Amino acid sequence: MEFKRKxxxxxxxxxxxxxxxxxxxxxxxxxxxxxxxDKDTLVRKLQAKIRGVxxxxxxxxxxxxxxxxxxxxxxxxxxxxxxxxxxxxGEKPKKAPEEGKEKKIKAEKKAAxxxxxxxxxxxxxxxSPEEGKATMKKKGEETxxxxxxxxxxxK
Numbered sequence: 001m002e003f004k005r006k007x008x009x010x011x012x013x014x015x016x017x018x019x020x021x022x023x024x025x026x027x028x029x030x031x032x033x034x035x036x037x038d039k040d041t042l043v044r045k046l047q048a049k050i051r052g053v054x055x056x057x058x059x060x061x062x063x064x065x066x067x068x069x070x071x072x073x074x075x076x077x078x079x080x081x082x083x084x085x086x087x088x089x090g091e092k093p094k095k096a097p098e099e100g101k102e103k104k105i106k107a108e109k110k111a112a113x114x115x116x117x118x119x120x121x122x123x124x125x126x127x128s129p130e131e132g133k134a135t136m137k138k139k140g141e142e143t144x145x146x147x148x149x150x151x152x153x154x155k
Contacts, residue, residue, distance in 0.1 A: 006060050013053040020046040 020043065027037045037043055 002060055002063065006057065009053050009057050009060070013050060013057070016046050016049045016053065020050065 023040070023042050023046065024037055027040060027043070032040075
């Protein structure tokens with residue numbers, strides 16, 4: 001893809017240079033010399049476009065050079081024996097985590113603390129005489145206020 005872009009930029013550069021030469025020839029035919037011709041707006045615009053294209057071409061050349069270097073490095077790594085690569089990585093042995101600590105950490109993660117009640121609503125514990133178990137009820141659920149003038153209906 002970069003190759004197509006490079007070709008396009010080369011064509012643009014050739015076009016802008018041709019247009020610049022035509023403009024300079026036209027100005028010289030009118031009798032305008034080089035210092036004044038450089039101040040002509042069309043000449044300045046064409047020169048700026050040529051500079052921009054040159055900059056883009058330079059960046060593409062740098063990218064191509066970098067990719068060639070990376071390809072050489074990859075080829076060298078592939079050709080290098082595997083023992084040399086493994087020796088560099090295996091110099092520092094990894095410490096095995098202690099089993100006791102690992103189990104404690106897992107146990108702590110599993111036993112998460114109960115969630116805190118919503119703010120502004122307190123919880124009340126009530127015991128049911130039939131089961132003997134404590135149940136949690138929110139204060140907001142326990143006492144609901146009905147709007148004035150309406151009778152509370154049993155559910």
